[in-house]
Amino acid sequence: MKLTTALLASGALAVSTAAAFAEAHMKMANEMTIVSWGGAYQKSQLKAYVEPYLEANPDVKVIWDESSAEAVAKLRAMNEAGNVTWDVVDVVASDGIRLCDEGLAAEIDPEVDLAKGDDGSSAEDDFGDLLVSECFIPQIVYSTTFGYRTDKVGDTPPADICAIFDTETYPGKRALEKRPINNMEWALLCDGVAKDEVYDVLATEEGQEKALAKLGTIKDDVIWWSAGADTPQLLADGEIVMGSTYNGRLFSVIEEQKQPVGMLWDAQVFDLDGWIVPTGLTDERKARAMHFIKFATDTQRLADQAKYISYGPARASSAPLVGQHADLGIDMAPHMPTDPANAKNTFLYNYEFWADYRDDIDAKFQAWLAQ
Amino acid sequence: MAKQRPITRPLGFVVPIVALAGAVAGLFVGTANDASLTGVLIGAAGTAILAALFLTLFPKQRPAFWLSTALFALLGLLLASIPGAVIGALFGAFFGWFTFWLGTGRYRDRLPPYTSAGQVLWHYTFRVICGAIFIFLITPIIVVMPLSFNAEDFFTFTPEMLRFDPEGYSLKHYRDFLTNSDWQNALWNSVTIAPVATLLSVGFGTLAAIGLSQPHVPFRRAIMAILISPMIVPLIISAAGMYFFYSRIGLQGTYLGVVLAHAALGIPFVIITVTATLVGFDRSLTRAAANMGANPITTFFRVQMPLILPGVISGGLFAFITSFDEVVVVLFVGSAGQKTLPWQMFIGLREQISPTILAVATILVGISILLLATVEMLRRRSERLRGLSPA
Numbered sequence: 001m002k003l004t005t006a007l008l009a010s011g012a013l014a015v016s017t018a019a020a021f022a023e024a025h026m027k028m029a030n031e032m033t034i035v036s037w038g039g040a041y042q043k044s045q046l047k048a049y050v051e052p053y054l055e056a057n058p059d060v061k062v063i064w065d066e067s068s069a070e071a072v073a074k075l076r077a078m079n080e081a082g083n084v085t086w087d088v089v090d091v092v093a094s095d096g097i098r099l100c101d102e103g104l105a106a107e108i109d110p111e112v113d114l115a116k117g118d119d120g121s122s123a124e125d126d127f128g129d130l131l132v133s134e135c136f137i138p139q140i141v142y143s144t145t146f147g148y149r150t151d152k153v154g155d156t157p158p159a160d161i162c163a164i165f166d167t168e169t170y171p172g173k174r175a176l177e178k179r180p181i182n183n184m185e186w187a188l189l190c191d192g193v194a195k196d197e198v199y200d201v202l203a204t205e206e207g208q209e210k211a212l213a214k215l216g217t218i219k220d221d222v223i224w225w226s227a228g229a230d231t232p233q234l235l236a237d238g239e240i241v242m243g244s245t246y247n248g249r250l251f252s253v254i255e256e257q258k259q260p261v262g263m264l265w266d267a268q269v270f271d272l273d274g275w276i277v278p279t280g281l282t283d284e285r286k287a288r289a290m291h292f293i294k295f296a297t298d299t300q301r302l303a304d305q306a307k308y309i310s311y312g313p314a315r316a317s318s319a320p321l322v323g324q325h326a327d328l329g330i331d332m333a334p335h336m337p338t339d340p341a342n343a344k345n346t347f348l349y350n351y352e353f354w355a356d357y358r359d360d361i362d363a364k365f366q367a368w369l370a371q
Numbered sequence: 372m373a374k375q376r377p378i379t380r381p382l383g384f385v386v387p388i389v390a391l392a393g394a395v396a397g398l399f400v401g402t403a404n405d406a407s408l409t410g411v412l413i414g415a416a417g418t419a420i421l422a423a424l425f426l427t428l429f430p431k432q433r434p435a436f437w438l439s440t441a442l443f444a445l446l447g448l449l450l451a452s453i454p455g456a457v458i459g460a461l462f463g464a465f466f467g468w469f470t471f472w473l474g475t476g477r478y479r480d481r482l483p484p485y486t487s488a489g490q491v492l493w494h495y496t497f498r499v500i501c502g503a504i505f506i507f508l509i510t511p512i513i514v515v516m517p518l519s520f521n522a523e524d525f526f527t528f529t530p531e532m533l534r535f536d537p538e539g540y541s542l543k544h545y546r547d548f549l550t551n552s553d554w555q556n557a558l559w560n561s562v563t564i565a566p567v568a569t570l571l572s573v574g575f576g577t578l579a580a581i582g583l584s585q586p587h588v589p590f591r592r593a594i595m596a597i598l599i600s601p602m603i604v605p606l607i608i609s610a611a612g613m614y615f616f617y618s619r620i621g622l623q624g625t626y627l628g629v630v631l632a633h634a635a636l637g638i639p640f641v642i643i644t645v646t647a648t649l650v651g652f653d654r655s656l657t658r659a660a661a662n663m664g665a666n667p668i669t670t671f672f673r674v675q676m677p678l679i680l681p682g683v684i685s686g687g688l689f690a691f692i693t694s695f696d697e698v699v700v701v702l703f704v705g706s707a708g709q710k711t712l713p714w715q716m717f718i719g720l721r722e723q724i725s726p727t728i729l730a731v732a733t734i735l736v737g738i739s740i741l742l743l744a745t746v747e748m749l750r751r752r753s754e755r756l757r758g759l760s761p762a
Binding site: 033035037038039040042063064065066067069077078080081082083085227228229230232233236237257 | 523524525526527553614615618619623624706707708718719720721722723724
């Protein structure tokens with residue numbers, strides 16, 4: 001009995017030391033291409049994740065590629081050409097799901113590949129519902145919401161999402177994203193559809209017609225944007241009275257650039273942004289990518305990112321650690337889309353619905369745009 | 372000013388033309404204030420009345436000129452403060468001068484006395500059209516320059532800038548370009564890629580042009596068409612093709628790959644310009660050289676090359692600018708390690724509209740102007756030295 005325990009124990013010890021040895025000495029590539037979105041968001045990743053990582057691993061060289069917007073197409077092409085040059089790719093959750101389905105992103109085991117939460121919770125519990133795909137490691141929660149020119153809305157700043165359809169009270173151009181997602185939901189919501197029925201209605205032919213008809217009431221007043229930088233520029237120009245964009249962009253316009261712009265948080269749509277690791281990497285490169293991701297998505301790193309940009313950390317354990325803006329010294333918590341005061345009425349991007357209906361509704365939307 | 376010439380042209384001739392110019396000016400001012408049609412009408416009516424008043428009540432040009440300048444400056448001041456006043460003064464000066472230029476018949480001075488009215492009209496219409504095209508081409512480039520000194524991070528003329536308030540201007544975007552490692556890497560990549568690609572293009576392109584100008588080469592036209600094809604096939608097609616081909620042979624994402632791709636894009640320009648200069652090249656010169664005992668290589672460098680040099684240089688210039696400006700192919704063939712300036716600008720424009728791009732653009736425009744001016748001066752000098760052109 002004693003002997004077996006001792007044998008088992010030493011065997012387990014040997015196995016665990018061997019595993020530790022293997023992990024410590026697994027060859028890792030020293031160059032890593034990280035793909036992200038550019039701009040202030042990429043800068044926040046540089047400050048919060050990459051600079052500390054490079055400090056701890058000084059022989060690593062990081063190359064940035066600002067191609068996240070076309071990540072899916074490029075990864076397909078790379079895969080076809082048998083020449084994957086990216087190691088870690090930042091994508092929105094819906095792209096992550098698509099890449100996972102197509103086998104272009106590697107699956108990840110949260111318990112093995114991700115760090116435990118600082119409060120002792122397992123990675124799986126810490127990320128919770130935000131683990132929307134086997135390949136996608138969430139980083140931040142961002143929201144698509146509206147900003148408006150404070151000097152162009154008179155004494156009654158908009159507080160309700162339906163202000164975008166109210167061209168009488170708020171005359172002037174609006175900027176909306178050139179895609180159906182979010183716009184269709186808002187249109188139905190302002191056409192009297194109850195919030196929990198929006199997707200049921202949108203799944204029907206009539207519901208889609210209804211949403212487009214509602215959007216049609218302001219079509220002449222809409223400037224359609226396709227890059228995240230468009231709406232801030234249009235707001236700064238005073239070309240539009242209100243426009244949708246990502247909440248972090250609006251934070252930058254309001255707090256950093258001091259433009260006369262206000263936030264309309266009503267019916268903001270939450271979405272996730274996170275990492276994937278492409279398939280088809282050599283073992284060394286994959287080891288490096290996983291090593292980086294484990295570091296970059298731990299509790300402290302995710303909380304640190306909020307110092308540079310107003311996006312909410314994806315780990316529950318990071319929320320209490322969110323502090324002040326690195327340069328402005330203002331508290332960041334009230335600027336998070338997830339802050340209770342801002343999150344009174346919210347949507348979560350409906351990945352399932354849009355995965356099923358995206359192509360169909362997209363075609364209708366584009367045809368409607370061209371009319 | 373010399374004694375003023377009497378007003379010889381009737382009101383019915385001067386006023387409509389001035390009104391037409393006024394309508395164009397009014398269109399600009401009106402559009403800026405969201406009222407194009409009103410602008411046109413007010414512009415036409417206002418300048419017509421002014422012209423009629425000047426010709427009947429102020430037949431002396433100088434006071435009328437200053438009056439018009441002051442009047443328009445005041446109008447501009449009311450509409451758009453100081454910049455408005457400056458533009459208004461320019462408009463006013465123009466109309467003050469234009470009215471009398473027409474009224475006294477000075478517009479015919481430069482033309483032979485026998486030209487008919489139609490010919491005079493065409494003479495000036497032609498100049499106006501040329502001017503309009505020139506403005507159309509140059510305005511987008513000019514607009515970029517003041518905006519690059521914006522103190523804010525937007526592509527917008529801020530109220531401070533329009534008031535000529537020094538607060539509204541800053542060099543911070545130039546500082547960003549010169550200190551930010553992303554931009555410096557991109558600059559370094561462009562500067563190392565473009566000259567090598569140019570050298571390759573010039574070398575291969577010149578040889579190809581000389582070879583293809585020999586009448587005894589078989590399939591000349593077919594070979595020429597293939598070599599020129601990178602210029603004709605849409606860039607995105609070449610880029611996608613190069614991407615898959617270079618991936619297979621391991622050149623994708625390497626410095627050499629980008630250089631070769633850019634060289635392929637530059638070769639057609641060199642071939643075309645060199646072929647054009649070879650048309651004027653007298654073949655008996657090479658035969659004469661051979662007759663005197665020079666071997667073909669000596670003949671090429673001592674006789675042929677100096678004569679076709681202008682074509683080679685301008686082809687090289689085009690090849691250089693192609694590589695320096697190119698964004699599509701490098702996006703495919705390069706990897707993030709070969710980010711060139713246009714690539715970096717493209718990213719900056721899409722993800723964050725930062726005036727650093729405008730600062731870079733201004734610097735690049737400056738460099739391009741210097742480069743073109745230098746090459747043109749050198750070309751003229753060498754032509755003068757060889758006695759090819761008079762003066």
